[in-house]
Every structure is written in C-alpha cells, then in structure tokens.
Amino acid sequence: xxxxxxxxSIAAVIVSYNVRAYLLECVRSLRADGLEQIxxxxxxxxxxxxxxxxxxxxxxxxxxxxxxLGFAGGANxxxxxxxxxxxxxxxxxxxxxxxxxxxxxxYLEREVDVGMVGPRVDTPDGELYPSVRRFPSxxxxxGHAFLWFVWSGNPFTRRYRxxxxxxxxxxxxxxxxxxxxxxxxxxxxxxxxxxxRYFMYGEDVDLCWRMWRRGWRVTYEPAAxxxxxxxxxxxxxxxxxxxxxxxxxxxxSATTLSGVRRALLPLVAAALGVRTGLAWLQxxxxxxxxxxx
Numbered sequence: 001x002x003x004x005x006x007x008x009s010i011a012a013v014i015v016s017y018n019v020r021a022y023l024l025e026c027v028r029s030l031r032a033d034g035l036e037q038i039x040x041x042x043x044x045x046x047x048x049x050x051x052x053x054x055x056x057x058x059x060x061x062x063x064x065x066x067x068x069l070g071f072a073g074g075a076n077x078x079x080x081x082x083x084x085x086x087x088x089x090x091x092x093x094x095x096x097x098x099x100x101x102x103x104x105x106x107y108l109e110r111e112v113d114v115g116m117v118g119p120r121v122d123t124p125d126g127e128l129y130p131s132v133r134r135f136p137s138x139x140x141x142x143g144h145a146f147l148w149f150v151w152s153g154n155p156f157t158r159r160y161r162x163x164x165x166x167x168x169x170x171x172x173x174x175x176x177x178x179x180x181x182x183x184x185x186x187x188x189x190x191x192x193x194x195x196x197r198y199f200m201y202g203e204d205v206d207l208c209w210r211m212w213r214r215g216w217r218v219t220y221e222p223a224a225x226x227x228x229x230x231x232x233x234x235x236x237x238x239x240x241x242x243x244x245x246x247x248x249x250x251x252x253s254a255t256t257l258s259g260v261r262r263a264l265l266p267l268v269a270a271a272l273g274v275r276t277g278l279a280w281l282q283x284x285x286x287x288x289x290x291x292x293x
Contacts, residue, residue, distance in 0.1 A: 005105060009084055010037070010088055010105055011035075011087055011088070014038070016040055016043065016045065016049055020053075022093040025095060032096075032098055033096050034101060035088075038057075039060070039061045039063065039079075042062065043074050050062055063081065071178065071203060072195060073194075075178075075194055076196060079188065086105055090181070091180070093229035097226060097227070100119055103221055104117050104221055111217070115186075117181070117221050118180060119221060119225055120224065120225045122225065122226070123227070123229075130162060131179055132176055133162055138261075143156025145272075173219065173220045174218070178203060190214060200248070201245045202248025203248075206251075209255075242276060243276060246275060246279075
C-alpha cells in the first residue's frame with residue numbers, strides 16, 4: 001500500500017451498477033494506492049455486488065440504493081457521506097495506478113484555485129482515452145455529431161476531443177470526463193455537486209462549465225494514471241443509454257446557449273433526434289457479423 005496519501009485528506013466514491021468483478025478490482029487498486037476511506041454507491045444492482053464488496057472489504061462504506069439514480073444522483077449521495085477536503089469520484093471499471101492519488105492531491109494543494117483535477121486515462125490495451133475535451137463551438141459540435149459515424153478522425157472530432165493536444169504535461173482544460181475526477185470539497189459544495197437532472201452523461205461537462213463560471217479552474221494532471229475498461233455498466237442497456245446521452249446533450253445546450261443563440265434550440269433538438277436514430281442503427285449493425293455503418 002502507498003503511504004503517501006494522508007488518510008484524512010481524500011475519500012473515494014465509486015458509483016456502481018452490475019459490474020461486481022470490476023468493482024472489486026477497482027477497490028483493490030484504491031487500497032493499493034493508499035485510500036482508506038472508500039464509499040460504494042450501488043445503483044440497485046442485481047448481481048450481488050453489495051454482498052461481494054462487503055465480504056471482500058468490510059471497511060468499505062456501502063450505500064445500497066433501492067433504485068437506480070444514475071451517476072450524478074449516486075455520486076452526490078456518496079460524497080455527502082464523506083467529510084474530507086478532497087473527494088474522488090470514479091467509475092467502477094477503473095483501475096488506479098499506484099501514486100496517482102498522491103499526484104492529484106498534491107496538485108490541488110499547490111494550486112488552491114483548482115476546483116477539479118483529472119488523471120491521464122488509458123484503455124486496457126494501453127491506448128489514450130480522450131478524457132479531457134473542449135467546450136465545442138456550434139460548428140465543431142455539428143461536425144463531430146454527424147461526421148464521426150463515417151469518419152472518426154474528422155477535424156471537428158479531433159478538436160473537440162483534443163486528439164492532437166499534448167497529453168504529457170499538466171494544463172488547464174475545459175472539462176474532464178467523470179470517469180475519474182478529484183474535486184475540492186469547497187468547490188463541490190459551492191456548486192452543489194452534480195446536477196441530478198443528468199441521469200447519465202453530461203453531468204461532468206455541466207459541472208466543469210459551472211466551475212469555470214464560478215471562478216474555479218479545471219485541470220489535467222498526467223502524473224496520475226488510471227485504466228478504464230469503458231462502458232461496462234452502460235453496455236447493459238445500450239439503447240436507453242444512447243437516448244440518455246442525447247437527452248443530456250440537449251439539456252446542456254439549453255443551459256449554456258444564451259441570447260439570440262437560444263433560437264437554435266429547436267434545430268439542436270431536431271439534430272439530436274436524428275443523431276439518436278443513427279446511433280441506434282450503428283449499435284444494431286455492430287451486433288451483426290461484418291456489419292458496419
């Protein structure tokens with residue numbers, strides 16, 4: 001176990017749904033990285049996740065919800081059970097590399113106006129996952145939304161996902177995916193945590209948007225590294241999650257578009273409706289051998 005993390009400085013909150021094996025591995029990695037305070041919020045899993053984590057690590061605080069409140073709702077309830085100056089919020093299909101928590105806590109302690117910091121995120125095969133992104137312009141959002149289906153390397157997607165950006169050095173960024181984040185409690189409390197109108201997706205970009213507007217910085221620190229298996233919970237209900245994703249995109253648009261740009265909202269709604277259908281079709285075709293969109 002790493003001895004570098006002060007026991008009273010940070011607590012981890014894992015929001016989990018039907019991924020027992022990944023959850024157990026996530027908790028093991030947090031213990032190995034020096035985390036003493038761990039909260040698991042279980043969103044009404046049916047795979048015995050609650051019993052398994054209680055048996056494997058009795059010191060974990062388990063909040064077993066009676067219904068699925070989504071990521072934002074689960075995270076808010078988990079953070080509310082902690083009192084540490086910093087809170088880590090992460091997915092259960094994440095494995096934290098030793099030393100990562102220390103690097104993130106030290107960054108927050110050095111940079112007192114940073115409200116949130118995130119690590120470098122890799123896939124299990126060692127590829128970089130684009131966990132830091134820009135707030136897209138209308139042009140980039142439109143280009144990414146539709147060209148991505150047929151040309152994943154298009155320039156709009158590359159700008160939005162910051163694929164050509166230097167991921168080797170720490171820097172301020174527009175927003176960080178909620179895969180794994182560490183937040184300063186003062187900033188979290190200042191903003192009231194995640195907006196629970198976002199059931200799944202969008203709660204992370206919304207929180208970062210509000211942080212920047214309130215004067216808190218959002219930062220990427222690649223000295224910390226985690227591995228993310230990606231989509232182990234959402235893949236259980238793929239068509240619903242695609243719909244929730246696009247609902248969240250509309251909600252964020254409705255929140256952030258102001259002035260005359262709000263006149264674009266009906267067009268945004270129509271475009272997202274079309275994109276939802278295309279995403280459903282793509283998912284269906286990918287289930288068939290040799291099929292592609």
